[in-house]
Amino acid sequence: MSSSSTFPRARKPKLGYDTDQVEEFLRVARRAFDGTPAPGDPEVSAEKIRLTAFGMQKGGYSTAHVDAALERLEDAFAARERQIAARLHGDEAWLREARTTAQVVSNRLARADGERFERVNPLVLGYSVKEVDRFAERLSRYFSDGWPIGIDDVRTVTFRAQRGGYRESQVDLVLDAVVDVMLAVR
Known part of the structure; x- marks a missing residue:
């Protein structure tokens, strides 16, 4: 998926999330979820997803669409974290x-x-x-x-x-x- 089509763009004259930051975060989160983090990748958890913030830019990604995707991603990480904790403890x-x-x-x-x-x-x-x-x-x-x-x-x-x-x-x-x-x- 190209970075220009991942999410709709914010309507002019509104600002949207910085597209490069969003794309990089999603790449890191995807690798973390798949269990294939790259060297130097930060840890990703449900809590960290909830606390993630992006810079703003003209023509950036629609904040509502990105926020909704982050909520779904947080849910997925939380479910997986619960499964792991249940297995361990x-x-x-x-x-x-x-x-x-x-x-x-x-x-x-x-x-x-x-x-x-x-x-x-x-x-x-x-x-x-x-x-x-x-x-x-x-x-x-x-x-x-x-x-x-x-x-x-x-x-x-x-x-x-x-x-x-x-x-x-x-x-x-x-x-x-x-x-x-x-x-x-x-």
Whole structure:
């Protein structure tokens, strides 16, 4: 497949992902998944795929299409990682780790509104406290009552900015942990 046809391009005047970076990442991920990494290839895992970021360029790849492909790739790596862990340590060990992570996340989400995460300086922008707390309630119901929420809901949630809001890095880490748990129990 040529690099010009892997994904649709971003419509002008919007920026898209740097095509060379995307193509190189996909080559490395493909080799990692096939078990044939090249010397010097970075390690690829479901978590690393989730944290991957690309530069932007005019005429780059459509971000929506690349993001959707990365989500599918993350799912594939997570499933394989679970199979390997289950083979090495047994299903119970894998599920025990997922339960431990779920409990840590549940404890964080059970905190009172406005106190779930560290707040940034009142002059600095963070995530909207009300929006994060509202989403945290949905996640709490998922963990406590099996309330239906999709993994894509967690992956794609966005929050408005607010001065003195929640520290973005803390919220993002918890959301990543939620995705890990959801992938583990699929």
